Amino acid sequence: MPGSEPEIHTDVCVIGAGPAGLTVARECIGAAFGVLVLESGQYEPDRAAQDLAGSWTESPFYEPHAMSGARRRQFGGTANDWVHVTWPGKTRVYARTLAGEDLDFEPKAWQPDAGWPITKDELLPYYDRAHRTWAGTPVNDAVAAWSTPSTPPLTLGRLGTRMAQYAPADSFTLRARDELAAAPNVRVAVGWTVLSLESLPDGSAIRRAEVVRSDGSRVWVRAEVFVLAGGGVENSQVLLSSAAFAPGAPGNRYDTVGRWMMDHPELRLGAIQPSSPDLLDQLGLYDLHYVDNQLVNGVLTFDQEFKRQERLLNVGAVLIPRRPGFNSEAERALRTLKPLLHGHRVSQPLHSARALLSHPSEVAAFLRAFDRSTPGNWQESMDAYQWFRGGWSRSEVDRSRFSTLHVHVATEQSPDPENRLSLGNQRDALGRRRLRLRLGWSESDQENLLRGMALFGAEIDRSGIGRFDPWLRFDGPLRPHFGGMHHPMGGTRMHADPRRGVVDENSRVHGMGNLYVAGSSVFPTSLGYVNPTLTLVALSTRLADHLRSRLSTQTSGSLRATKEGSSPG
Numbered sequence: 166m167p168g169s170e171p172e173i174h175t176d177v178c179v180i181g182a183g184p185a186g187l188t189v190a191r192e193c194i195g196a197a198f199g200v201l202v203l204e205s206g207q208y209e210p211d212r213a214a215q216d217l218a219g220s221w222t223e224s225p226f227y228e229p230h231a232m233s234g235a236r237r238r239q240f241g242g243t244a245n246d247w248v249h250v251t252w253p254g255k256t257r258v259y260a261r262t263l264a265g266e267d268l269d270f271e272p273k274a275w276q277p278d279a280g281w282p283i284t285k286d287e288l289l290p291y292y293d294r295a296h297r298t299w300a301g302t303p304v305n306d307a308v309a310a311w312s313t314p315s316t317p318p319l320t321l322g323r324l325g326t327r328m329a330q331y332a333p334a335d336s337f338t339l340r341a342r343d344e345l346a347a348a349p350n351v352r353v354a355v356g357w358t359v360l361s362l363e364s365l366p367d368g369s370a371i372r373r374a375e376v377v378r379s380d381g382s383r384v385w386v387r388a389e390v391f392v393l394a395g396g397g398v399e400n401s402q403v404l405l406s407s408a409a410f411a412p413g414a415p416g417n418r419y420d421t422v423g424r425w426m427m428d429h430p431e432l433r434l435g436a437i438q439p440s441s442p443d444l445l446d447q448l449g450l451y452d453l454h455y456v457d458n459q460l461v462n463g464v465l466t467f468d469q470e471f472k473r474q475e476r477l478l479n480v481g482a483v484l485i486p487r488r489p490g491f492n493s494e495a496e497r498a499l500r501t502l503k504p505l506l507h508g509h510r511v512s513q514p515l516h517s518a519r520a521l522l523s524h525p526s527e528v529a530a531f532l533r534a535f536d537r538s539t540p541g542n543w544q545e546s547m548d549a550y551q552w553f554r555g556g557w558s559r560s561e562v563d564r565s566r567f568s569t570l571h572v573h574v575a576t577e578q579s580p581d582p583e584n585r586l587s588l589g590n591q592r593d594a595l596g597r598r599r600l601r602l603r604l605g606w607s608e609s610d611q612e613n614l615l616r617g618m619a620l621f622g623a624e625i626d627r628s629g630i631g632r633f634d635p636w637l638r639f640d641g642p643l644r645p646h647f648g649g650m651h652h653p654m655g656g657t658r659m660h661a662d663p664r665r666g667v668v669d670e671n672s673r674v675h676g677m678g679n680l681y682v683a684g685s686s687v688f689p690t691s692l693g694y695v696n697p698t699l700t701l702v703a704l705s706t707r708l709a710d711h712l713r714s715r716l717s718t719q720t721s722g723s724l725r726a727t728k729e730g731s732s733p734g
């Protein structure tokens with residue numbers, strides 16, 4: 166790149182305006198230093214920016230485009246894609262928030278590479294602050310805080326209930342925009358994509374970031390401190406793309422960048438056939454519902470001692486009532502194949518055809534429930550799916566339509582260095598090499614999940630609430646297959662040893678004096694089943710505190726307020 170491009174100076178350069186980067190910027194409002202946030206997307210969806218997220222997944226369990234479709238390049242980041250709604254007509258969308266359990270931070274003799282360099286106790290105050298800033302409420306997963314006499318918890322032996330809270334997407338997509346615009350020391354530049362980070366010749370720190378603006382012009386951003394917050398996948402991409410600057414990609418001296426990738430696959434564990442038609446009336450705690458204006462729902466998981474004793478992967482289950490045949494394997498296959506009727510191509514038609522042939526009774530149930538008199542009835546099936554993700558316990562809903570309770574679980578994946586992001590050969594419009602992910606699923610994890618399912622089923626059967634039908638299998642056409650990878654974690658994991666991680670316990674890249682990483686890419690484990698954003702927002706809050714304290718000890722002469730002097734137009 167020629168050396169004539171303009172250079173912009175700031176104190177803290179935050180790369181990415183998703184929940185991680187916005188939290189760092191928000192927490193620095195009013196500080197004595199300037200913050201410049203560089204966001205690749207725009208305030209509105211933008212096709213050219215979105216195309217930069219294109220990447221390739223090689224896995225027996227994921228679609229090749231599983232990573233590309235599950236990240237948003239736009240101000241607010243992937244919060245623009247969140248899906249939890251309460252019922253039709255309510256357009257505000259939410260994310261599920263849960264803190265990790267104590268055991269999720271612990272090393273485990275039976276799980277190599279498990280363990281965080283910080284404990285849950287150290288993170289607790291940040292969890293609370295994060296939730297208050299994001300949703301206006303404290304973290305509280307205790308059943309007693311949310312259950313009422315009409316919504317009691319189930320009694321299921323070693324299976325207990327934790328409460329998931331929900332927090333709105335607009336805290337990041339809208340409110341953060343107003344707050345940062347009003348902040349005297351923060352500036353946001355949209356349509357600015359960081360291509361790479363230039364290190365000092367001795368590799369001890371980052372000198373400046375190489376940026377392309379949406380009009381194609383180029384600029385360098387020089388800063389005292391850089392915070393890489395481009396998302397669970399892009400953080401690795403920016404580091405790996407910086408290898409051209411001596412002496413190699415930052416943090417990658419031991420070939421660690423991009424490794425230990427994980428997800429939380431959502432599995433259909435099985436179904437409960439209720440022993441009484443009234444069972445659903447007693448399960449309101451497990452529906453997505455409001456208590457004191459706050460959205461919550463119960464999640465079933467084994468107690469921590471049992472999970473330690475049985476060496477179980479940490480899995481959390483939600484209960485979803487369904488009409489006969491609803492969203493069965495066969496119904497999903499029919500939906501997938503439907504575009505063929507209009508001459509369109511569909512992805513993996515043979516997989517869907519095999520699912521149909523394997524489930525004749527589900528096909529029959531779906532066809533019976535299919536209302537031929539209503540135009541657009543396919544669409545109605547889809548709407549019903551959305552509807553009954555939440556709101557089914559409300560008094561006006563006719564619960565006699567439901568015959569079974571589906572059990573969906575979010576699962577932990579053991580960290581494995583061979584599950585790896587690397588730069589592929591395809592290039593994007595900016596000339597960057599697109600990412601390629603290799604993601605397997607170890608046999609020991611599969612065996613562990615099947616054992617957990619058997620233990621889950623045994624507790625349900627013993628409790629008398631119903632009979633559990635196990636569905637999960639890892640072989641044959643019915644093995645799990647995911648269209649999207651919603652929770653990419655790892656790639657720049659936190660570890661005290663640079664041979665086993667990329668960032669230290671303060672989220673600083675090993676060997677780099679001024680480069681930090683924010684986001685789920687720093688997770689050394691997937692924290693069991695818990696959705697990642699509350700934890701990454703808590704870590705970003707903690708990182709902002711660290712930066713405030715670090716920069717307060719610098720002489721004020723070295724700090725340039727971003728909104729003064731040279732700044733983005």
Ligand SMILES: Cc1cc2nc3c(=O)[nH]c(=O)nc-3n(C[C@H](O)[C@H](O)[C@H](O)COP(=O)(O)OP(=O)(O)OC[C@H]3O[C@@H](n4cnc5c(N)ncnc54)[C@H](O)[C@@H]3O)c2cc1C
Binds near residue numbers: 247262650
């Ligand atoms: C459908 C769906 C539902 C989800 N639901 C939940 C949920 O209920 N609960 C939960 O906890 N989590 C949920 N998640 C996960 C959640 O969205 C992520 O954990 C969260 O968005 C991560 O925040 P982030 O800021 O690290 O990354 P992102 O939100 O991905 O934001 C990264 C930002 O950085 C920008 N960027 C990337 N590269 C560059 C670059 N080189 N230069 C400049 N800018 C760059 C991107 O444009 C983007 O705006 C869900 C995800 C999906 C897909």
